[in-house]
Amino acid sequence: MGKGSREDYLLRILRITEEEGIAKTNDIAALMNVSAASVTEMLRVLAGDDLIEYRKYRGVSLTAKGLAQAKRIRDKHQIAERFLMDVLDKEQGEAHEEACKMEHILSDESAKSMCRIIGAAEMSGCEVCGTECIKNASGIRLNRMSTGMAGRISHLKCDDAEKIRKLVAIGFVPGRSISLVNRTTNNGPIIFRMGESNIALDQDLASLVFVHVDQ
Amino acid sequence: MSISDTMREMQVTLVGQPNTGKSSLFTRMTGVGVIISNYAGTTVEFEEATVTRDGVNIHVHDLPGTHSLSGNSDDELIVMEALTKDAGDVIIVVADASNIEGSLVLCFEVMELGLPAILALNKIDVAVKKFDTDIEKLRRILDIPVVAVSARSAFGVDELMDNVIRYKKRPTGFKVRYDTHTEEYIEQLIPMISVKEFDPRGTAVKLLENERIISSMASAAERENAEKMASEFERTHGESINVHIARDRYGQTGIIKNEVQRKTTRERTLAEKISDATTAPSTGIPILLAVLFITFMGFITLSGILEGLIHSAYDSLIGDSLKEFGTQMGGELGHAVMAGIDGSIRAILTLVIPFIMLFYVILGVLEDSGYLPRAVVLMDRTMHSLGLHGGAFIPMMVGVGCNVPAIMATRTIASKRERLILSTIIVMAVPCSAQLAIIMGATGKYAGMLAAFSIFLVLLVMIFVIGMLMNRWMKYEPTNLAMEIPELSMPSARNVAFKTWNRCRDFFMIAFPLLVAGSIILEVFLQYGALDAVVGPFSFVTVTMLGLPAVVIIAFIMGLLRKEMALGMLIILAAKDGMSLTTFMSPDQFLVFGLVMSIYIPCMATLAVLWREFGIRNTVMMTMTSLAAALLIGTAFNAILSMI
Secondary structure (H helix, E strand, O other), X not given: OOHHHHHHHHHHHHHHHHHHOOEOHHHHHHHHOOOHHHHHHHHHHHHHOOOEEEEOOOEEXXXXXXXXXXXXXXXXXXXXXXXXXXXXXXXXXXXXXXXXXXXXXXXXHHXXXXXXXXXXXXXXXOOOOOOXXXXXXXXXXXXXXXXXXXXXXXEEOOOOHHHHHHHHHOOOOOOOEEEEEEEOOXXXXXXXXXXXXXXXXXXXXXXXXXXXXXX | OXXXXXXXXXXXXXXXXXXXXXXXXXXXXHOOOOOOOOOOOXXXXXXXXXXXEOOEEEEEEEOOOOOOOOOOOHHHHHHHHHHHHOOOOEEEEEEEOOOHHHHHHHHHHHHXXXXXXXXXXXXXHHHOOOEEEOHHHHHHHHOOOEEEOEOOOXXXXXXXXXXXXXXXXXXXXXXXXXXXXXXXXXXXXXXXXXXXXXXXXXXXHXXXXXXXXXXXXOOHHHHHHHHHHHHXXXXXXXXXXXXXXXXXXXXXXXXXXXXXXXXXXXXXXXXXXXXXXXXXXXXXXXXXXXXXXXXXXXXXXXXXXXXXXXXXXXXXXXXXXXXXXXXXXXXXXXXXXXHHHHHHHHHHHHHHHHHHHHHHHHHHHHHHHOOHHHHHXXXXXHHHOOOOOHHHHHHHHHHHHOHHHHHHHHHHOOOHHHXXXXXXXXXXXOOOHHHHHHHHHHHHHHHXXXXXXXXXXXXXXXXXHHHHHHHHHOOOOOOOOEEXXXXXXXXXXXXXXXXXXXXXXXXXXXHHHHHHHHHHHHHHHHHOOOHHHHHHHHHHHHHHHOXXXXXXXXXXXXXXXXXXXXXXXXXXXXXXXXXXXXXXXXXXXXXXHHHHHXXXXXXXXXXXXXXXXXXXXXXXXXXXXXXXXXXXXXXXXXXXXXXX
């Protein structure tokens, strides 16, 4: 059995255990669309590698080692998917399919580089590089743009869901083109142009929106 | 069967993003005038009107402007609630044809909920200058009626009404496709949906978005499922499902816009260049100061000219004829009564037209030009020191007209705390047009412009003192400025005239009869020598503290009803003693009078609206504080002036 298949199992177990705490063999089988017997077989292999803890009749949970590995794969999936969408302009569905394959073969180094290009995602909790995310010059906060600069919104980042809602409602949505029209006063609101409208945002709100600046 | 039995009734609701011209369209459709301005948030209350066409009674409802149906802001909740209660037979989604993307997103949401939608592409006259729009293609894509209209020129309004009457509800073939995961969730949710008011697919999307009204209508199990899905989505995609859904919607609008609209010119118009200059760091503030300066100087100059004109016109046309007529009819008493009426007419004419009407004309021009939102942005930092944000500027400006709509306009500000600070400032320190008339028409005229300026200075200091004190005392709730900056446009004389008349009508209809009644009652008191009984008890305040003639208390009391009545009463009081205002009070007394009147207790109408918006406790506090402040500052000025 290949590395991809093993990692797929880890991901499924991660998804189930995050919700329910413990994954049952039958749940895994249902989710993977395979027989319970082949699940049991794979679980034995994973337990042998010290990635999961397997108790008969009770179910499985991830060990610390397994958890770290599963999360890393998921992070890579996210990075690959967003890279395909934001940088290569792929459709979401396509990007997702492709990212499902890339997650298994992407090296840590490449993932880090891709991450540097797209900038960190909202609430990603990404642990690929184990350090604070480095903002690349092409992925910056709106309030760091200068007059006349143009780009495309990549993501929004804020713990307050209501602020995200507000921004989304007035049109600050990933994927849209945006340019900076005017900085009004020192530290005052900034006027942006999206589509045909000019919108003023204060610095606080502007700092929550990230853009890829057109080179 | 009579005709009325065969009448068909239709309910039509207008929904649209702010400043797409919803209210103008409402006026065009119904012929009922509502106040329209070139910035977001003019409609804070529902408007409803009925129009009959082809034997159908069409009831049109105008809802507040809303950016989307999933933002959970106050306006959005109001609109969602109204749609939940009764969506009506047709929903007209009003879009700005020159800026369709945001409006299309709102239209998607309305369609997704299975509501009977017609898309009205408003401002088509503006759009044709920028785009070729293929209306037919848009109609085919969305699979709903689409009508190009211009509320400004009435173009297309008939066609829109015909579409409303002919409307037959049928499912649309259009829907926004979301990404595979979201679609999976929607599929799973649809079978459990119990909400009957809307289409199950739309309801499922709203549950995933955690829209407050629909979530509250769903069962706990539905909510839990949707919440679980949303959080799973966030974990696996590293992005909230709301953002993702919006991303797909805007993606769709982008595609549609490219299909149906082609840019015709790439050249920037002069208006756009001026527009940029109004907010640029180097020119924004100077332009703001210039606008304020020109507004102020224009007001002072024009009001002086107008007042002179009206005075001389009244003298030459009517003169003393009313009083003489009174003497002929009823001797001394008749003369006195007619003198009261004569004084009332003079007071209203010389107060309302030069000061109040003129202010509203200027405000109307500023509003319709679209300049005010630019002032908001430029004032944002300054307003922060008062615990407010730039958005407070518009209610303050409206407050120079009248406190009542100003307090209503504070509703556009999200936090309760800011609303209270702002309303207190408006009530205490922002002179309304009637107070402005007193400052300019009494103090300015009889004590000199310097005295009038010193009152403005005191009020300006008060704005900062009140703001800073309240900002310190009240618990902090951060709020943010995010507002659309409309394009600058040439104000329409018709709209400005309409707004001015609408806003001034009460001065003629209510204030004038009150003033006449007041003057007659005063006459009766005089006849029976009872004036001292009323005036006497207050003489400590009026004479000792403020150094004013004792009878001025009558003016103060009338000022409780309406502020402009105080000055009107003052004119009548002076006339009773056969004096002109010049001999009635000294310049210093006029300064104190103007000062006290500008700060002191809000008028009845303002009190009523304060009570409704903030409750009795806050209202009493504000009233007491302003009375105390007025007396303290008035007494202090009197003391200082009598020392010099």
